[in-house]
Amino acid sequence: MSQQLVQLIVSGLAVGAVYALVGLAFILVNEATGVVNFATGQFVMVGCFVAVTTVVQMQLPLAAAYPLALTAMAFFGAIFYAIVFRPLQDRAVVTVIIGTVMIGIVIQNASLITWGSVPFRPRSPFGRQVVDVFGAAISAHALFVIAVAFLMIGLLYVLIYRTSVGARMRAVAQDRDAARLMGIGVDRMFVLTWVIAGLLTGTAGILVGPMWFADVNMGDPIALKAFAAIIIGGFSSVPGAILGGVLVGLAEMLGAAYVSSTYKDGIVFLIMILFLLVRPQGIFGERIGERA
Numbered sequence: 001m002s003q004q005l006v007q008l009i010v011s012g013l014a015v016g017a018v019y020a021l022v023g024l025a026f027i028l029v030n031e032a033t034g035v036v037n038f039a040t041g042q043f044v045m046v047g048c049f050v051a052v053t054t055v056v057q058m059q060l061p062l063a064a065a066y067p068l069a070l071t072a073m074a075f076f077g078a079i080f081y082a083i084v085f086r087p088l089q090d091r092a093v094v095t096v097i098i099g100t101v102m103i104g105i106v107i108q109n110a111s112l113i114t115w116g117s118v119p120f121r122p123r124s125p126f127g128r129q130v131v132d133v134f135g136a137a138i139s140a141h142a143l144f145v146i147a148v149a150f151l152m153i154g155l156l157y158v159l160i161y162r163t164s165v166g167a168r169m170r171a172v173a174q175d176r177d178a179a180r181l182m183g184i185g186v187d188r189m190f191v192l193t194w195v196i197a198g199l200l201t202g203t204a205g206i207l208v209g210p211m212w213f214a215d216v217n218m219g220d221p222i223a224l225k226a227f228a229a230i231i232i233g234g235f236s237s238v239p240g241a242i243l244g245g246v247l248v249g250l251a252e253m254l255g256a257a258y259v260s261s262t263y264k265d266g267i268v269f270l271i272m273i274l275f276l277l278v279r280p281q282g283i284f285g286e287r288i289g290e291r292a
Contacts (some may be wrong), residue, residue: 003134003135003136003137004136004257006133006134006135006136006138007136007137007138008253008254008257009250009253010133010136010138010139010142010143010146011139011142011249011253012246012249012250012251012252012253012254013142013146013246013249013250014139014141014142014143014145014146014149014211014249015208015211015249015252015253016229016245016246016247016248016249016250017145017146017149017150017207017245017246017249018145018149018204018207018208018222018245018249019222019225019226019229019244019245019248019249020149020153020226020229020241020242020244020245020246021149021152021153021200021201021203021204021207021226021245022040022041022044022200022201022204022222022223022226022245023226023227023229023230023233023241023242023244023245024153024156024200024238024241024242025037025040025043025196025197025200025201025204025226026040026223026226026227026230026241027230027235027236027237027238027241028193028196028197028200029193029194029197030235030236031173031236032169032172032173032189032190032193033085033089033096033190033193034093035085035093035096035097035100036097036100037100037197038097038100038101038104038223039080039084039100039101039103039104039107040197040201040219040223040226041104041219041220041221041222041223041224042104042107042108042111042219043073043076043077043080043197043198043201043202043205043219044201044202044204044205044208044218044219044222044223045107045108045111045205045214045215045216045217045218045219046073046076046107046111046202046205046219047069047073047198047201047202047203047204047205047206048122048205048206048208048209048214048218049111049114049115049120049205049214049216050069050072050073050076050202050205051065051066051069051122051205051206051209051214052115052120052122052209052214053069053115054066054068054069055069055122055123056120056122056123062125066206069202069206070199070202070203070206072202073198073199073201073202073205074195074198074199074202075198076198076202077194077195077196077197077198077199078191078194078195078198080103080194080198081190081191081193081194082191083103084099084100084103085099085190085194086187086190089190108216108217108219111216112216115214115216117216119213119214119215120209120213120214120215121209121210121213121214122206122209122210122214123210124140124141124144124210125141125144126139126140126141126144129141131143141210141211142211144207145207145208145211148203148207149203149204149207152199152200152203153242156196156200156238157238159196160238165192168184168185168189169189169192169193171184172184172186172189172190204222208222221265225248225252225265225268226245226248228244228248228268228269228271228272229241229244229245229247229248230244230282231244231272231275231276231282232244232247232248232271232272232275232282232283233245233247233282233283233284233285234281234282234283234284234285235281235282235285236285237282237283237284237285239284240282240283240284240285243283243284244282244283247271248268248271251264251267251268251271252264252265252267252268255267255268
């Protein structure tokens with residue numbers, strides 16, 4: 001295996017891990033509330049800029065800056081629920097979706113006013129350090145991204161499938177009226193869902209910042225790639241979001257290297273379209289009839 005291919009695979013896995021985190025935020029909110037949060041990209045962007053604030057502007061040590069940024073993103077998710085979703089939750093689904101689109105635009109413009117239009121480059125905990133992997137010089141930050149992303153995915157799995165809180169979250173996602181009759185605090189589960197979405201997207205923003213530049217327009221491309229990932233993997237499937245994210249990340253990196261960097265996005269969305277035509281439920285997704 002050539003050194004270039006190893007570098008591309010690791011970079012693809014790192015980018016794909018970020019897409020998987022964002023894809024899981026999409027799925028978590030959709031399963032719990034029945035709507036797609038089209039402000040997810042702005043969540044990622046805010047997470048990245050909060051890290052810019054704590055790391056670059058406040059000059060905090062990373063051991064304090066990252067937890068502070070994630071705490072801020074947890075509050076951001078809860079505030080988003082209180083201001084946007086809760087007032088609209090009993091309205092038509094399309095109304096809620098439009099609400100998330102509109103608030104996403106507001107968040108983007110507020111971020112432009114707050115942080116400006118000049119891109120920032122957050123520093124990595126590892127600087128420019130590289131690690132030798134099969135003779136290839138691999139960015140230590142890329143390996144850090146992969147490790148942290150899959151740690152977050154593992155913690156999310158344990159929370160949802162191995163705790164009583166996760167059981168209540170799944171009950172609300174299955175049937176909120178029945179869950180309410182069983183004494184489950186539906187509103188509390190909704191708040192928790194948005195908090196977790198804030199943590200997932202915030203982590204994605206923190207991790208992706210040193211790989212790219214922090215820019216107020218960075219969120220939408222990431223969200224679109226994550227959306228493509230969950231279409232490919234299966235819109236309601238956690239393993240599908242992970243596999244889809246990895247496939248999209250690899251397709252993007254390998255396509256840019258071996259086809260053309262100009263068409264790397266087109267390659268990703270072409271794969272998504274092919275899945276929509278041939279297997280619309282995705283790799284792990286269930287058929288509509290099975291869900292019914």
